[in-house]
Amino acid sequence: MLAVVKDKQAPGVTLKDVSQPRPARDEVLVKVKAASICGTDIGIYDWTPWAEGHITPPTIIGHEVVGEIIEVNSDEKHEFKKGDIVSSETHIFCNHCYQCRINNRHVCENMELFGIGRDGGFAEYATIPLRTTWKNDPSIPLKAMSAQEPLGNAVHVVTKANVPGKTVCVFGLGPTGLCAVAAAKAYGAKKVIGINRGEYRRDLGLNMGADEVYEKLPASLVGKCDAVLEMSGNADVLAQALEAVRIAGTMVFFGIPKKEANIDVGRYMINKELHIESVFGRRLWETWYQVSDLLATKKIDLAQIVTHEFPLSEFEEAMAVMKSGKSGKILLTP
Secondary structure, three states: OEEEEEOOOOOOOEEEEOOOOOOOOOEEEEEEEEEEOOHHHHHHHHOOHHHHHHOOOOEEOOOEEEEEEEEEEOOOOOOOOOOOEEEEOOEEOOOOOHHHHOOOHHHOOOOEEEOOOEOOOOEOEEEEEHHHEEEOOOOOOHHHHOOHHHHHHHHHHHHHHOOOOOEEEEEOOOHHHHHHHHHHHHOOOOEEEEEOOOHHHHHHHHHOOOOEEEOOOOHHHOOOEEEEEEOOOOHHHHHHHHHHEEEEEEEEEOOOOOOOOOOOHHHHHHOOOOEEEEOOOOOOOHHHHHHHHHHHOOOOOHHHOEEEEEEHHHHHHHHHHHHHOOOOEEEEEO
């Protein structure tokens, strides 16, 4: 089968013909219908410090996947059958550690990452553990099924920020930031403001429901935002984000900086007495139920951020468009 393989500890990936996988015990084999490129995939492609610490080549990358089950290998009781349309949760939890036992499985102490620590879904076929397989509501469009993970990240961020009735500022309007805009509006924010350097994604932010968008933080918003969601992962804009949040406001960090960031702790953390949160993934399975409800009831339409589609064989072209900043979510089809 054709697959996108991170095969060396250096920038770039390789399109390869590899053997079709077989499902191990308590796994499903899926025929991939669609997969989405994530910011994490860009980091793996560029071989950032985060990628160096999380992936050991060779690995088939890609973790935002929807596929059709063609085989189930398990003797245990489960809900899955051949023909089901399913998605994969990236965070493969052990179900035995302290965090798993207190229902924090998304930050499992022994976590394996789909498409990072083990082969993923930028391929014609993929295997997924039963315990991290999500059966999709058939009323949800297939395109949206492949992008539930970034929406799930955004929903987790927004729920931590407790946005109803608040002025919310979203820094970074990549696909997850755009999802955060839509989720904040869906969950009752009074006003949602988007900050993004590129005009293309500022326009997408307006399409997703932002009330205002700016290239950088205007002086009128300094200290005026009840909640700030840092979705960009740009270390150079963290000070702007901390300037935006009001005294005793809420700051939620999601984006992973590509370099170390210096923050004036006294000025921002202490003087402002902020409520600071961070998010790594989605709560299992609470966030997935929230996401499914938002999509099934059409409170959020992910089709608005799917701007490009490429065959898997054109992965390099797709990645170039993604890195240009002139795209929303990009879908790949085997």
